Amino acid sequence: MMKYIGIQNEVVQRYAIDLCDGSKCRSDWHRTHAHLKLRRVCKWKQANSFASTFTLLHEVGHIVTNTQSMHRYEQEYYATQWAIDRCRDYGLAVPERTVEQYQRYIDLELERGIRRGLKRYRRLLLANTAAEL
């Protein structure tokens, strides 16, 4: 059953995402990334797996939640929490190790921000709303 593919296709449609294999992209960044204003997700590898689905949801989360005043660690937090919440909506449990992995990334971005002079901040903690299904 193509459970994940079906959810991915619906997400792409619902949030009007322009998927790009990299041919429309000027950056040589090889990992999956989003262009916020273009609502474009670049170099995402579609596969019928949770990992592929969560990567897509995280990038769409950037497109949907981003505001100009956000610091990098906040962008990563809100994009990831949005992805977790959509997993809940679609009935997908999010493994704790996935949450821990993204939390580490958010914390690293916060530490980097502090090193660069960020003065007002608070640690943002992901809530695994989709854990118990």
Ligand SMILES: [Zn+2]
């Ligand atoms: Zn790109």
Ligand SMILES: [Zn+2]
């Ligand atoms: Zn991100």
